[in-house]
Amino acid sequence: MNAKIRRQLRARKRRIERRLDKSKLGDCDRPVMSASNIQFEIAERTHGMSYGGLGAMVLLVRRLGLAEAIDRRLHLLKIHLPYHESDHVLNLAYNALCDGRCLEDLELRRNDEVHLDALGARRIPDPTTAGDFCRRFQEHDVRALQDVFDETRKKVWSEQPAEFFDEARIDMDGTFVVTGGECKQGVDINYKNQWTYHPLVVSLANTGEVLSIVNRSGNRPSHEGAADEVDRQLKLSFEAGFKSVLLRGDTDFSQTRHLDRWNADPRVRFIFGMDCTANLHILADDLPLAPWKMLKRPRRHPVKTKRRKRPVNVKAAIVRERKFENIRLESEEVAEFDYRPTACKLTYRMVVVRKNLTREKGEQRLFDDYRYFFYITNDRQQSATAIVLEANDRCDQENLHAQLKGSVRSLTAPVDSLLSNWAYMVMTSLAWNLKAWFALSLPETGAAAEQRRAEKRTVLRMEFRTFVNALTRMPCQILRTGGRLVYRLLAWNRWQEVLFRAVDALRHPLRC
Numbered sequence: 001m002n003a004k005i006r007r008q009l010r011a012r013k014r015r016i017e018r019r020l021d022k023s024k025l026g027d028c029d030r031p032v033m034s035a036s037n038i039q040f041e042i043a044e045r046t047h048g049m050s051y052g053g054l055g056a057m058v059l060l061v062r063r064l065g066l067a068e069a070i071d072r073r074l075h076l077l078k079i080h081l082p083y084h085e086s087d088h089v090l091n092l093a094y095n096a097l098c099d100g101r102c103l104e105d106l107e108l109r110r111n112d113e114v115h116l117d118a119l120g121a122r123r124i125p126d127p128t129t130a131g132d133f134c135r136r137f138q139e140h141d142v143r144a145l146q147d148v149f150d151e152t153r154k155k156v157w158s159e160q161p162a163e164f165f166d167e168a169r170i171d172m173d174g175t176f177v178v179t180g181g182e183c184k185q186g187v188d189i190n191y192k193n194q195w196t197y198h199p200l201v202v203s204l205a206n207t208g209e210v211l212s213i214v215n216r217s218g219n220r221p222s223h224e225g226a227a228d229e230v231d232r233q234l235k236l237s238f239e240a241g242f243k244s245v246l247l248r249g250d251t252d253f254s255q256t257r258h259l260d261r262w263n264a265d266p267r268v269r270f271i272f273g274m275d276c277t278a279n280l281h282i283l284a285d286d287l288p289l290a291p292w293k294m295l296k297r298p299r300r301h302p303v304k305t306k307r308r309k310r311p312v313n314v315k316a317a318i319v320r321e322r323k324f325e326n327i328r329l330e331s332e333e334v335a336e337f338d339y340r341p342t343a344c345k346l347t348y349r350m351v352v353v354r355k356n357l358t359r360e361k362g363e364q365r366l367f368d369d370y371r372y373f374f375y376i377t378n379d380r381q382q383s384a385t386a387i388v389l390e391a392n393d394r395c396d397q398e399n400l401h402a403q404l405k406g407s408v409r410s411l412t413a414p415v416d417s418l419l420s421n422w423a424y425m426v427m428t429s430l431a432w433n434l435k436a437w438f439a440l441s442l443p444e445t446g447a448a449a450e451q452r453r454a455e456k457r458t459v460l461r462m463e464f465r466t467f468v469n470a471l472t473r474m475p476c477q478i479l480r481t482g483g484r485l486v487y488r489l490l491a492w493n494r495w496q497e498v499l500f501r502a503v504d505a506l507r508h509p510l511r512c
């Protein structure tokens with residue numbers, strides 16, 4: 001970041017701080033929002049857009065050579081009139097980064113002259129053309145596109161510090177994509193009596209990246225195809241330089257016939273939930289009292305100031321008043337024993353959590369109850385409590401699913417078949433991965449290294465909507481001058497210093 005930009009950012013920050021200074025409130029006799037005599041005009045020479053941060057994403061794509069890699073590996077168009085495969089893929093990703101919620105929003109983008117200038121494009125595909133492109137995919141084409149993304153993410157990972165490669169934590173889970181369409185090939189009824197697709201999502205917990213998506217019919221079991229995806233991601237992780245890999249999944253993913261094979265590699269750990277079957281319930285009941293220890297969970301959010309008074313639990317009061325039956329957790333205990341699943345030749349560590357519950361109705365205590373939760377692992381080093389907490393951390397993948405459904409809108413089914421919707425999911429989820437790659441591209445060295453590392457972690461953990469608001473939605477002018485395409489930002493926000501630091505880093509070639 002050059003000295004002029006640094007001075008401008010400091011000046012704009014000082015101006016907004018003066019306006020927000022609580023010691024200088026000014027005239028309080030009238031509302032602060034007092035704009036009047038508002039008029040609208042159309043600029044004749046100035047061209048502006050709302051998403052100035054999009055230029056950083058374009059720089060990121062160019063630095064990674066993503067467009068060239070897509071065109072090299074993906075061959076769906078016989079002739080290019082005028083679009084290439086990379087134009088279609090990036091068009092969907094950029095649409096999501098500019099608040100696009102569906103295919104129809106592409107029509108707004110393609111009719112925005114400034115948006116086209118910002119991308120250096122004469123035109124971009126319309127919604128109908130984008131949908132037709134999705135329908136051209138076969139399974140091997142989707143796999144080829146995911147391979148391109150894998151090669152790209154390895155370039156980003158190669159620039160990370162050494163501690164980044166200590167362990168890759170790979171999570172897997174299925175999620176339902178509900179659709180009201182009646183003519184969508186591959187849609188089926190799930191156990192909730194909903195018409196859905198049932199994609200499998202495999203993600204890297206370290207960065208939140210989507211490693212792969214596999215679309216399936218709505219009535220398919222959650223674990224179907226998961227073992228093949230695990231094998232692909234193990235290969236990718238070790239090729240990228242990770243020293244070890246942790247596999248995590250819920251009870252549907254305890255694929256016992258694969259455990260011996262994964263355990264044979266000393267670099268692979270796994271923690272999977274296990275269903276509370278009759279034999280496991282009996283084994284837990286037969287454990288003596290001595291192995292059971294209280295499970296102490298750390299506080300989710302450490303108190304940084306002084307502890308505040310706990311607010312009244314309104315829901316609990318209503319449950320008691322209306323005498324609804326309620327189940328309340330009293331305590332948790334943890335124990336472990338050795339267990340060999342039927343499909344395995346080796347014995348593994350089974351960690352069991354016993355939740356001690358109380359059933360109540362109104363103010364009356366009915367009876368005590370308990371439930372078991374089982375986790376199978378080949379990790380013999382960590383304590384049983386650490387295993388449970390590690391397994392529970394996988395639940396953060398539910399937040400990823402919520403982001404992909406609600407903000408990125410990649411887990412939707414806008415097209416007419418299982419394969420075309422799979423292609424759409426993979427292409428649109430690139431927007432989420434671009435957010436992660438942008439964060440990983442932020443430099444964390446220099447005099448303020450600790451602060452920069454904290455900012456990098458914050459951007460990496462941002463929700464997609466927050467990221468768009470902070471680092472993409474920046475009003476700007478688009479200028480062509482001296483052979484340059486200039487994004488001239490028109491308003492300040494606190495993340496612009498991070499944006500300029502990222503842009504400086506993205507101008508340098510990759511080290512790999």
